[in-house]
Amino acid sequence: MRMKDMTHPFADTPVAPLSVNLLGILDRQHTALWVFDIDRCRVRWANATALQVWQAASVEALCARDMGQDMSEGVAQRLRQYQSDFISHDAVFQEQWTLYPNGLPVQLSVCFSGYRLPDGRMGMLCEGRPAHQATLESLRSVEALLHTPVMIALYDEASGAPLYRNPASRTAARSHTEHLFEHFVDSKACSRLLEGLDCGEPGMLSALVATSVGERWHEISARRCLDAATGQPAILVSEVDVSRVKESEARARFLAEHDPLTGLANRTQLMRQFAAMMTAADGANTAQIALVLIDLDHFKDVNDSFGHVAGDRILVEVAARLQRSIRPRDVLARLGGDEFLILCARDNLQAELARIHRNIRSVMSQPMVLDGNEIRMTATLGVSLHPDDGMDFETLFRNADLAMYAAKDSGRDALMFYQPHMRQALQERTRLETELRWALERHEFVPYYQPRVDVATGRVVGAEALVRWVHPTRGLLPPVEFIGVCEAMRFINALDQQMFEAVARQQAQWAAAGLDLQVSINLSGAELEDPQLLPELAGALARTGCDPSRLQVEITESMLLGGDARVLQTMQGIRDLGMTIALDDFGTGYSNLAYLQRFPIQILKIDRTFIQGLDKDLPVTELIVNLCHLMKLEVVAEGVETRDQLEWITRHGVAQYQGFLFSKALPADQFAALVKQASGG
Numbered sequence: 001m002r003m004k005d006m007t008h009p010f011a012d013t014p015v016a017p018l019s020v021n022l023l024g025i026l027d028r029q030h031t032a033l034w035v036f037d038i039d040r041c042r043v044r045w046a047n048a049t050a051l052q053v054w055q056a057a058s059v060e061a062l063c064a065r066d067m068g069q070d071m072s073e074g075v076a077q078r079l080r081q082y083q084s085d086f087i088s089h090d091a092v093f094q095e096q097w098t099l100y101p102n103g104l105p106v107q108l109s110v111c112f113s114g115y116r117l118p119d120g121r122m123g124m125l126c127e128g129r130p131a132h133q134a135t136l137e138s139l140r141s142v143e144a145l146l147h148t149p150v151m152i153a154l155y156d157e158a159s160g161a162p163l164y165r166n167p168a169s170r171t172a173a174r175s176h177t178e179h180l181f182e183h184f185v186d187s188k189a190c191s192r193l194l195e196g197l198d199c200g201e202p203g204m205l206s207a208l209v210a211t212s213v214g215e216r217w218h219e220i221s222a223r224r225c226l227d228a229a230t231g232q233p234a235i236l237v238s239e240v241d242v243s244r245v246k247e248s249e250a251r252a253r254f255l256a257e258h259d260p261l262t263g264l265a266n267r268t269q270l271m272r273q274f275a276a277m278m279t280a281a282d283g284a285n286t287a288q289i290a291l292v293l294i295d296l297d298h299f300k301d302v303n304d305s306f307g308h309v310a311g312d313r314i315l316v317e318v319a320a321r322l323q324r325s326i327r328p329r330d331v332l333a334r335l336g337g338d339e340f341l342i343l344c345a346r347d348n349l350q351a352e353l354a355r356i357h358r359n360i361r362s363v364m365s366q367p368m369v370l371d372g373n374e375i376r377m378t379a380t381l382g383v384s385l386h387p388d389d390g391m392d393f394e395t396l397f398r399n400a401d402l403a404m405y406a407a408k409d410s411g412r413d414a415l416m417f418y419q420p421h422m423r424q425a426l427q428e429r430t431r432l433e434t435e436l437r438w439a440l441e442r443h444e445f446v447p448y449y450q451p452r453v454d455v456a457t458g459r460v461v462g463a464e465a466l467v468r469w470v471h472p473t474r475g476l477l478p479p480v481e482f483i484g485v486c487e488a489m490r491f492i493n494a495l496d497q498q499m500f501e502a503v504a505r506q507q508a509q510w511a512a513a514g515l516d517l518q519v520s521i522n523l524s525g526a527e528l529e530d531p532q533l534l535p536e537l538a539g540a541l542a543r544t545g546c547d548p549s550r551l552q553v554e555i556t557e558s559m560l561l562g563g564d565a566r567v568l569q570t571m572q573g574i575r576d577l578g579m580t581i582a583l584d585d586f587g588t589g590y591s592n593l594a595y596l597q598r599f600p601i602q603i604l605k606i607d608r609t610f611i612q613g614l615d616k617d618l619p620v621t622e623l624i625v626n627l628c629h630l631m632k633l634e635v636v637a638e639g640v641e642t643r644d645q646l647e648w649i650t651r652h653g654v655a656q657y658q659g660f661l662f663s664k665a666l667p668a669d670q671f672a673a674l675v676k677q678a679s680g681g
């Protein structure tokens, strides 16, 4: 080792004889002096008193100690803060410190100041004197002050300039010299705090303050005192960060009044806003209030086909679009599911509601994209008006609901105002529901059969079973009168399964009597989701002895939407039971030919609107027929009513047809008679 390395770490620069003497003098000082390298957490030089304090044998031994090893993160952070304060404004700190040289505490009163290390980085000169006269109590309180997360600062009362900050306050402050009033985001909060002090009481408030990490909520308490150093009036301020509490309070308040999915108002807030509108309307006796209940059309299909996560995405998008359709002072709420409600108060409500409806239709007409599929949603609206249709929220809501149902019945995508006769319609609906329950138990549903004719030979090759309700007082009712209600009541499955068994039994009877007919039966969408479906069908086949290859299940396109794995599985199960599957009403839905490849479908039934609109839809109908040929699907034309239509399908190679031209749906015995007669039997 070379000589100069043995002296001290500052030996990298030549030291003049006088300097050596100076170092000797420093060594004889009773003040412990050491230079600390904050970045490296090491002592770089120490005088003899400091070596005693640190209980080190030599400067080299002390310098070799890694002080970072048992330094808490809090102390390390505080030292980094000092370092930047030394750089920015030559700061000097006087603090009580407890050192633990050999695990035993040594109390020192230390003065810290900035010291440039030879390589230019900012280090720290520490001057430590024994903390004499300090009682244990005061030593501990000093420790507490240094380590507490509570931000404590003393300000000069006259100027608001800071006199002292504990480390927590120093870390939080944007600058060491920041005045009390500069600390507050809103200076009025500072004035409020100080006004409280004028009455001699300690002040306390929660306020938004500017800190080194941005704006935060602090709970602040302040009291007047005298500066111990100068005796001048001062203000002692202590602060606790309560931002997290504030945030969770705000979140809880928000959740109590908003729908968590869309962020719209929920029922609680809606009621509050309604009460406020009522009070305002009382003052201005011209204003009317409208409750506009909105229900999405066929939203259940989206949920069933794409799953609930996708359904939620659609709801969020719909919420945003509805919000764009109203004015800022109107209230939009989500009541749950796909039900929304708008509240608006105006002098001229009719015009405003027409405008809102136009807006809603226009924003909803833009397709929404879900997993690469374009979805178009429509909405049905029911409106009730205060004071005409009710004086309280409950009545108005019930009446808007009735109007909404009437609008759904009229074909959806519409707006209807409440009318008193709607209440009667509701009563009828309730009666219908009760009657339907009875009908199922008393087997009042019977299959009628519409012949399916081979185009080439003109012979009846099969039939479609169509349900009829033999109503005890109203006579024979077609499906349009009750299928929708059955679906809404969720007993379409029971009805379809009852029908399936009756049709299978009929087919087996005909087969036994020498009538070989392929009979198709309609299944509703809910069915394909029902895990009981396949066992039920298998049971019915076994009980009736029907040959499954002579049965065909008709499903509609909307049931395939989204390509749900469960639906595919059920369809495969139907195929495994030995039946074929026909896609009904093709062309009225999404007409997505990709489905035809993905699903096990053998027959395609072109909807009657295409056959009956042949003059205008010709190219589309032709395209569908040609594609079916290409994909080797059998085509059945539905609703053939005229000779011209029959001629057209004959020319285009359609295999089979149904329609009033040949026959409408008939009871089983009449159907059998017709078949026998047509085949010359």
Ligand code: C2E
Binding pocket: 450, 465, 466, 467, 478, 479, 480, 483, 492, 496, 499, 522, 523, 524, 554, 584, 585, 608, 638, 639, 640, 641, 658, 659, 660, 661, 664, 665
């Ligand atoms: P769909 O399956 O498309 O049945 C064809 C409908 O068109 C039948 O109406 C039939 O009577 C009618 N139709 C047949 N030929 C012609 C024609 O030449 N011109 C006109 N204008 N119409 C014709 P229906 O019996 O009223 O049935 C209506 C719908 O109710 C059916 O449409 C089917 O979706 C549903 N449905 C019928 N029976 C059942 C059933 O047992 N279960 C389920 N879930 N749905 C059924």
Ligand code: MG
Binding pocket: 464, 522, 554, 584
């Ligand atoms: Mg059908």
Ligand code: MG
Binding pocket: 584, 585, 605, 607, 608, 638
């Ligand atoms: Mg059809």
